[in-house]
Amino acid sequence: xxxxxxxxxxxxxxxxxxxxxxxxxxxxxxxxxxxxxxxxxxxxxxxxxxxxxxxxxxxxxxxxxxxxxxxxxxxxxxxxxxxxxxxxxxxxxxxxxxxxxxxxxxxxxxxxxxxxxxxxxxxxxxxxxxxxxxxxxxxxxxxxxxxxxxxxxxxxxxxxxxxxxxxxxxxxxxxxxxxxxxxxxxxxxxxxxxxxxxxxxxxxxxxxxxxxxxxxxxxxxxxxxxxxxxxxxxxxxxxxxxxxxxxxxxxxxxxxxxxxxxxxxxxxxxxxxxxxxxxxxxxxxxxxxxxxxxxxxxxxxxxxxxxxxxxxxxxxxxxxxxxxxxxxxxxxxxxxxxxxxxxxxxxxxxxxxxxxxxxxxxxxxxxxxxxxxxxxx
Amino acid sequence: xxxxxxxxxxxxxxxxxxxxxxxxxxxxxxxxxxxxxxxxxxxxxxxxxxxxxxxxxxxxxxxxxxxxxxxxxxxxxxxxxxxxxxxxxxxxxxxxxxxxxxxxxxxx
Amino acid sequence: xxxxxxxxxxxxxxxxxxxxxxxxxxxxxxxxxxxxxxxxxxxxxxxxxxxxxxxxxxxxxxxxxxxxxxxxxxxxxxxxxxxxxxxxxxxxxxxxxxxxxxxxxxxxxxxxxxxxxxxxxxxxxxxxxxxxxxxxxxxxxxxxxxxxxxxxxxxxxxxxxxxxxxx
Numbered sequence: 006x007x008x009x010x011x012x013x014x015x016x017x018x019x020x021x022x023x024x025x026x027x028x029x030x031x032x033x034x035x036x037x038x039x040x041x042x043x044x045x046x047x048x049x050x051x052x053x054x055x056x057x058x059x060x061x062x063x064x065x066x067x068x069x070x071x072x073x074x075x076x077x078x079x080x081x082x083x084x085x086x087x088x089x090x091x092x093x094x095x096x097x098x099x100x101x102x103x104x105x106x107x108x109x110x111x112x113x114x115x116x117x118x119x120x121x122x123x124x125x126x127x128x129x130x131x132x133x134x135x136x137x138x139x140x141x142x143x144x145x146x147x148x149x150x151x152x153x154x155x156x157x158x159x160x161x162x163x164x165x166x167x168x169x170x171x172x173x174x175x176x177x178x179x180x181x182x183x184x185x186x187x188x189x190x191x192x193x194x195x196x197x198x199x200x201x202x203x204x205x206x207x208x209x210x211x212x213x214x215x216x217x218x219x220x221x222x223x224x225x226x227x228x229x230x231x232x233x234x235x236x237x238x239x240x241x242x243x244x245x246x247x248x249x250x251x252x253x254x255x256x257x258x259x260x261x262x263x264x265x266x267x268x269x270x271x272x273x274x275x276x277x278x279x280x281x282x283x284x285x286x287x288x289x290x291x292x293x294x295x296x297x298x299x300x301x302x303x304x305x306x307x308x309x310x311x312x313x314x315x316x317x318x319x320x321x322x323x324x325x326x327x328x329x330x331x332x333x334x335x336x337x338x339x340x341x342x343x344x345x346x347x348x349x350x351x352x353x354x355x356x357x358x359x360x361x362x363x364x365x366x367x368x369x370x371x372x373x374x375x376x377x378x379x380x381x382x
Numbered sequence: 383x384x385x386x387x388x389x390x391x392x393x394x395x396x397x398x399x400x401x402x403x404x405x406x407x408x409x410x411x412x413x414x415x416x417x418x419x420x421x422x423x424x425x426x427x428x429x430x431x432x433x434x435x436x437x438x439x440x441x442x443x444x445x446x447x448x449x450x451x452x453x454x455x456x457x458x459x460x461x462x463x464x465x466x467x468x469x470x471x472x473x474x475x476x477x478x479x480x481x482x483x484x485x486x487x488x489x490x
Numbered sequence: 491x492x493x494x495x496x497x498x499x500x501x502x503x504x505x506x507x508x509x510x511x512x513x514x515x516x517x518x519x520x521x522x523x524x525x526x527x528x529x530x531x532x533x534x535x536x537x538x539x540x541x542x543x544x545x546x547x548x549x550x551x552x553x554x555x556x557x558x559x560x561x562x563x564x565x566x567x568x569x570x571x572x573x574x575x576x577x578x579x580x581x582x583x584x585x586x587x588x589x590x591x592x593x594x595x596x597x598x599x600x601x602x603x604x605x606x607x608x609x610x611x612x613x614x615x616x617x618x619x620x621x622x623x624x625x626x627x628x629x630x631x632x633x634x635x636x637x638x639x640x641x642x643x644x645x646x647x648x649x650x651x652x653x654x655x656x657x
Contacts, residue, residue, distance in 0.1 A: 098516070098520070101520070128539070129539050129621070130543045133540065137551070140550055141550060143551060144520075147555065147562070159562065166555055166558075170552070190619075387493055387495075387496050393601055397594060401597075402590060403502070404589070404590055404593060405590025405591075406509065407506075413510075418519075419515055422509055422522055423509075425549075426509060429529050433532060436532075436536045436541065437536055439536070440616065442605070443604070444611055450627055450632050453541060454635055456544060456549070457642075458639070461647075463556055463557070464556060465649050467560040471560060472654065480564050
């Protein structure tokens with residue numbers, strides 16, 4: 006928050022009419038409206054284009070130059086559909102359920118470290134805040150499936166909620182090694198300590214990207230990625246919204262903008278999970294081996310923020326691309342295979358990683374592989 | 383209006399919210415026939431106790447012990463909710479209802 | 491700034507009223523979820539940042555899901571009406587109000603007995619991050635309750651899985 010406050014203060018000459026907490030609120034809202042919602046919309050288009058590439062066809066190419074306005078056409082179509090509630094369904098819960106998903110995913114955008122100077126709200130409990138806020142998605146799925154008055158929706162919703170709740174544990178345990186290494190829950194701190202530069206002096210606590218800190222964190226990154234796939238109901242953990250089995254799972258009866266909100270929430274959640282993998286393991290907004298603030302000549306803060314933001318987005322979008330790539334590559338897991346993999350596979354591995362990281366920190370006194378190599382070399 | 387804002391941010395405000403939640407929890411436990419409804423009341427009561435502990439920790443002692451107790455309350459509430467719901471599921475398999483009045487096998 | 495706290499307290503109390511009085515048990519559970527969120531915001535303003543996060547994760551992500559699962563697994567087959575309020579609400583209402591007032595007055599006595607904090611101390615308390623302190627306490631003075639809780643949670647997990655096993 007300190008860096009954001011400094012950045013906000015530098016803008017105060019232009020817009021000095023808001024107090025500091027007003028700027029905090031505005032910055033959090035800006036991130037949600039300028040980043041989360043456009044991404045959610047464009048992600049539908051990107052997914053269809055990636056699917057088309059993998060399946061050797063063209064994909065949307067009518068609306069706009071390369072079909073890029075397809076998401077706007079979809080949104081207009083959804084908004085113009087009839088607003089109905091299934092007969093016997095619960096109107097209040099039917100309306101409320103998609104809101105849980107959207108609120109749960111979009112609130113997490115406020116703590117994403119887009120750049121050293123562009124964190125909406127760098128709270129003390131950053132990592133726990135993201136975990137807490139993304140658990141708001143599960144009641145949304147359950148209530149939506151109940152309010153649909155449809156047995157298959159209910160089955161899909163129960164499976165979805167149990168999957169999300171089960172996979173939260175490996176996700177939380179995969180975040181724990183990073184917290185052990187950085188000694189802080191603040192995401193800004195965690196990312197800042199991943200800045201290793203070969204062109205100057207490194208402070209004692211800085212190490213290269215957390216994924217390469219020790220072999221256990223390398224493994225944890227993949228566990229976090231897999232857990233994130235399961236949390237967001239993406240293939241191969243796609244059974245709750247399986248197209249061929251449960252009609253469309255828990256969102257069968259949702260049409261029009263309500264379905265649009267579900268899809269938006271899911272894509273925003275994919276972004277949040279990818280951003281977590283990037284920020285916690287892949288160095289966030291750091292350029293590898295280079296620190297652009299210590300180049301010898303001072304760059305303006307805006308330019309630094311710009312470059313760092315683009316680095317963060319490149320890494321996050323690469324992870325999102327892998328998520329979408331997997332969707333059209335892997336088959337779907339059965340529900341018993343899914344739950345078995347969580348409780349009998351990922352959970353013991355996650356425990357093992359936490360233990361391994363703790364032992365590494367004790368044996369090597371907290372140094373990463375890069376620091377050990379630099380110390381000896 | 384300012385008095386209300388001042389009151390809400392003071393110790394008395396937190397205690398008042400805790401007391402209201404506690405009495406609503408008791409009302410819920412005493413009134414509901416549904417066994418899960420009784421569990422809702424119990425969760426309200428436990429939350430009210432947690433609010434009280436945290437409020438005293440901030441406004442009077444300045445130590446972290448109040449928050450430790452509130453943390454343990456949360457953990458115990460989670461464990462108790464899990465076991466209570468397992469018992470309710472068992473009871474439902476036995477009697478096909480979760481009316482608390484039907485749990486009277488040992489009476490007479 | 492404190493208007494947000496007032497709003498959170500009003501939201502908590504209003505949701506708790508719906509939990510206590512609504513005949514439909516599913517609506518009561520949803521408003522219990524809102525109550526938990528309101529309590530989490532109140533924790534944030536009382537300097538309990540880690541506790542607020544833990545409240546949302548444990549209660550909203552755990553207990554509420556459990557309750558919703560139990561409701562859906564025990565009600566959906568038979569389509570029975572979800573109304574369960576008795577006709578006789580007078581005596582429980584009186585009892586609840588009496589107990590609540592008595593507890594508030596009793597705690598109010600404690601408010602006068604203990605010495606209040608200075609505003610600087612309050613500010614310092616609210617702004618220090620508590621996660622490190624909680625961690626040190628868990629492995630320090632509160633080690634015995636910590637170990638006891640782990641045994642309790644293990645027993646609860648095993649007991650719940652055993653009780654709910656399929657036949």
